[in-house]
Amino acid sequence: xxxxxxIIKDHIQYRQQILKLAKADLVKTYRGAALGWAWAVIKPAFxxxxxxxxxxxxxxxxxxxxxxxxxxxxxxxxxxxxxxxTMLIQGTACLRKYKYLVTKMKFPISTIxxxxxxxxxxxxIVLMSIVLIIFVAFGYALDLYALQLLFYLLLMFIFFxxxxxxxxxxxxxxxxxxxxxxxxxxxxFWLSGVLWDVNTISIPWxxxxxxxxxxxxxxxxxxxxxxxxxxxxxxxxxLIYFAIELVIMLVLALWSYRKLRKEVPxxx
Amino acid sequence: xxxxxxxxxxxxxxxKLFKSDKKRLLHIFFKKIKYKEKKAxxxxxxxxxxxxxxxxxxxxxxxxxxxLKMITGVTFPTEGEIEVNGRVSALLExxxxxxxxxxxxxxxxxxxxxxxxxDSEIAELEKDIVNFAELEEYIDQPxxxxxxxxxxxxxxxxxxxxxxxxxxxxxxLSVGDESFKEKCVKKxxxxxxxxxxxxxxxxxxxxxxxxxxxxGMVMNKGKVVxxxxxxxxxxxxxxxxxxxxx
Numbered sequence: 001x002x003x004x005x006x007i008i009k010d011h012i013q014y015r016q017q018i019l020k021l022a023k024a025d026l027v028k029t030y031r032g033a034a035l036g037w038a039w040a041v042i043k044p045a046f047x048x049x050x051x052x053x054x055x056x057x058x059x060x061x062x063x064x065x066x067x068x069x070x071x072x073x074x075x076x077x078x079x080x081x082x083x084x085x086t087m088l089i090q091g092t093a094c095l096r097k098y099k100y101l102v103t104k105m106k107f108p109i110s111t112i113x114x115x116x117x118x119x120x121x122x123x124x125i126v127l128m129s130i131v132l133i134i135f136v137a138f139g140y141a142l143d144l145y146a147l148q149l150l151f152y153l154l155l156m157f158i159f160f161x162x163x164x165x166x167x168x169x170x171x172x173x174x175x176x177x178x179x180x181x182x183x184x185x186x187x188x189f190w191l192s193g194v195l196w197d198v199n200t201i202s203i204p205w206x207x208x209x210x211x212x213x214x215x216x217x218x219x220x221x222x223x224x225x226x227x228x229x230x231x232x233x234x235x236x237x238x239l240i241y242f243a244i245e246l247v248i249m250l251v252l253a254l255w256s257y258r259k260l261r262k263e264v265p266x267x268x
Numbered sequence: 269x270x271x272x273x274x275x276x277x278x279x280x281x282x283x284k285l286f287k288s289d290k291k292r293l294l295h296i297f298f299k300k301i302k303y304k305e306k307k308a309x310x311x312x313x314x315x316x317x318x319x320x321x322x323x324x325x326x327x328x329x330x331x332x333x334x335x336l337k338m339i340t341g342v343t344f345p346t347e348g349e350i351e352v353n354g355r356v357s358a359l360l361e362x363x364x365x366x367x368x369x370x371x372x373x374x375x376x377x378x379x380x381x382x383x384x385x386x387d388s389e390i391a392e393l394e395k396d397i398v399n400f401a402e403l404e405e406y407i408d409q410p411x412x413x414x415x416x417x418x419x420x421x422x423x424x425x426x427x428x429x430x431x432x433x434x435x436x437x438x439x440x441l442s443v444g445d446e447s448f449k450e451k452c453v454k455k456x457x458x459x460x461x462x463x464x465x466x467x468x469x470x471x472x473x474x475x476x477x478x479x480x481x482x483x484g485m486v487m488n489k490g491k492v493v494x495x496x497x498x499x500x501x502x503x504x505x506x507x508x509x510x511x512x513x514x
Contacts, residue, residue, distance in 0.1 A: 014384075016381070017381055017382055017384065020381045020382075021378075021382070024367070024370070100366065103342060104342065104365035105342065105365060105383075106340055106342060107382060170296070173292055173293055173296065174290065176289070262343075263284070265344075266283060266284075266343055
């Protein structure tokens with residue numbers, strides 16, 4: 001409990017630095033390349049094209065999803081996955097990436113995953129805005145359900161911020177952990193229903209089980225807003241399970257922070 | 269004037285040494301995993317008053333850098349208490365602590381921002397920092413293209429110009445050429461005298477230390493073996509080196 005209060009205090013005290021560092025992180029990622037900022041859009045666009053090609057041309061899955069073209073269904077779920085993907089890997093690696101903040105100056109290291117996440121969140125918001133524009137361009141007007149995007153965005157941000165705190169502490173101690181996470185990310189991607197619809201799974205218990213996965217909940221939530229038109233309050237049980245998972249994640253994060261805060265600067 | 273800025277109370281710092289990183293990871297989950305302990309700092313107590321200039325001598329591995337890191341707040345003591353009052357500006361390993369992708373100028377801002385200095389204040393200091401570092405047009409190039417001497421100059425320049433209250437200099441003057449070294453010595457002298465800065469100076473070159481410091485501390489194997497007059501400290505340090513040679 002004391003750790004949680006300290007972490008929150010650090011965030012309040014260093015709020016300006018967090019914003020500045022998030023900006024710096026973003027600038028650093030995209031500068032130095034000839035196309036610069038365009039890469040923030042080109043990279044995901046290219047990935048989307050590959051998946052779209054494989055699924056709709058290769059596997060001929062090019063059917064409408066609840067009355068929406070497969071392409072729109074694809075982008076509405078894959079954009080949040082891009083953020084999750086980055087947070088799983090960059091969130092884990094962030095203390096190593098910002099080693100100089102840990103070992104060369106006095107700096108609250110609990111805020112490092114936060115500003116890394118914020119910087120990625122800016123990219124996510126830009127990409128989501130493009131998605132919304134594409135929806136409108138395809139002739140599908142946005143309705144009130146689209147407002148829920150903010151709710152799911154917040155859930156995603158909080159959950160993976162807490163994840164980042166937990167995983168970066170462990171990864172700072174051992175490189176094995178980062179490799180482990182990296183090798184699990186692809187598996188998670190294919191199991192989380194980013195490219196196939198969880199709602200069409202015909203075995204009820206399996207569907208319920210899959211919805212326990214926070215990634216599935218968030219990706220499906222984004223699609224609820226844009227495609228299925230389902231309110232978040234319509235599945236209260238899912239949200240309760242998600243809340244329980246968030247609390248477990250938070251406990252793990254606080255545990256690793258308490259245990260390793262003093263050790264990390266000595267080993268990095 | 270006699271306000272204490274740094275107080276160490278029975279401070280011990282123990283490093284855990286594992287055979288491999290794998291063992292270190294396992295230790296998080298299983299307490300049984302064995303490791304060796306190394307006491308880098310062993311039951312050290314001292315206090316430093318505002319405006320004092322203290323030199324710390326000691327052979328490699330005597331625990332000087334660990335003490336400085338604890339004052340900076342980078343590492344934490346295993347046992348004991350540390351109190352530090354004031355803005356600490358540390359010249360620990362001058363060549364690091366920069367973001368290599370950013371230019372020198374951007375790093376000035378970044379560092380200032382991390383320390384919580386307002387942008388307008390940094391803008392005022394910027395000119396002094398750039399001039400002092402003698403980097404000229406290189407200031408707008410990414411740090412990764414800098415030589416170690418250039419990084420050291422910029423690091424030194426930032427740290428002495430951001431109006432520190434406690435200045436920690438760790439072997440910093442061993443980099444750079446003679447004329448830059450002289451300039452640094454002059455600058456340090458200036459800020460100690462004018463701005464009532466507390467100085468902690470770690471070095472192997474005793475004559476430079478005698479220029480600034482009246483008090484000297486000698487460390488050996490994690491313990492403070494002498495604390496007092498600078499001349500006596502230098503003699504004590506020399507005798508330790510001689511003893512080690514035999």
